[in-house]
Amino acid sequence: MATENSLSTDSKYDQYDFPTTAPESQSGHPGHTTPEQDAKMxxxxxxxxxxxxxxxxxxxxxxxxxxxxxxxxxxxxxMLTxxxxxxxEFGTDDLARTFEYPEKEKVFKYYPQFYHKTDMDGRPVYIEKLGKxxxxxxxxxxxxxxxxKNLVTESEKLSDPRLLACSRKAGKLLETCCTIMDLKGVGITSVPSVYGYVKQASDISQNHYPERLGKLYLxxxxxxxxxxxxxxxxxxxxxxxxxxxxxxxxxxKELLAQVPAENLPVEFGGTCKCEGSCELADFGPWKEDEWVxxxxxxxxxxAETTTPAEATPLAEGKEEETVSEATA
Incomplete structure (x- = not known):
């Protein structure tokens, strides 16, 4: 059984300036691990x-x-390697810094997907309108x-700065999002094209950004x-x-029990009306100087470090890469 404890850290890799204890006592989560789980880490x-x-x-x-x-x-x-x-292969490490998406506003007209403020637990709220x-x-x-590439860029920015700013403001480690997927307008004729892309996006999230889902409202x-x-x-x-x-x-009623009305766009039953539009505002603790x-x-x-392939040939001749500093 997991017990309340401090995160088992390594000074070589763990330099955190945000809370590192998960708010709920769940086995395997930071601050709630067993000695056996720490040993496996x-x-x-x-x-x-x-x-x-x-x-x-x-x-x-x-x-x-x-x-x-x-x-x-x-x-x-x-999974990690x-x-x-x-x-x-995807060039992920450089995307958050270099990728530009000037067509974003036009694209969002046909696929609104955006982060918008926080839920009752302090987590970022992520919204998609699949029917659009x-x-x-x-x-x-x-x-x-x-x-x-835009999806991956936003996933990288979720790790840092979004979740880190939310953790600082909430005073507890937040590693997940509250996701709202609006199915209004999703019909049989749109299924093949819609779910084809959504599957690609889902595969990226599951395989490369695990344990980021807190709650999902369909x-x-x-x-x-x-x-x-x-x-x-x-x-x-x-x-x-x-x-x-x-x-x-x-x-x-159920959605407002999780997301404060002032943080939820009017179209979903909340009271928020961001200047311009909630879809493009990207408001949240990650935009507040106190927390970001x-x-x-x-x-x-x-400076570039030695890659695994240069350091030691791996079994079966598979080339690995040096990993960049994690953010969450």
């Missing part, structure tokens, strides 16, 4: 170091990957590749959706199922 770090990795080995990151794989060290190591290969997706029109403005669920979801519950992880709330058009710090990705790059 240190084992994972040691095995990655043997492969030549020198960065992104901080305790919070390792615990997230371990939780995603039920503290199976070998599975977590595979696969993610590092993807980061190298029109990929044909979007592809006249941008490309699928640029859409995914609102305006069409008739029959709840029955389908109920049938799928048996195939999903119980922890994941507990985070998902499927609501029809009468969602406002310069993100690691915006700081001067450190």
């Amino acid at each position: 240190h084992q994972l770090r040691a095995e990655l170091e043997k492969l030549g990795y020198t960065k992104r080995l901080d305790s919070l990151t390792l615990l997230r990957f371990l939780r995603a794989r039920k503290f199976d060290v070998e599975a977590a190591k595979t 696969n993610s590092e290969t993807w980061r190298k 997706i029109d990929l044909n029109k979007m592809y006249q403005i941008t490309t699928g590749e640029r859409m995914l 609102i305006n669920a069409p008739w029959g959706f709840s029955s389908v979801f109920s049938a799928l519950k048996g195939f999903l992880d119980p922890v994941t199922v507990s985070k998902i709330h499927v609501l029809d058009s009468g969602y406002q 710090r310069t993100p690691k990705w915006a700081q001067p790059k450190e």
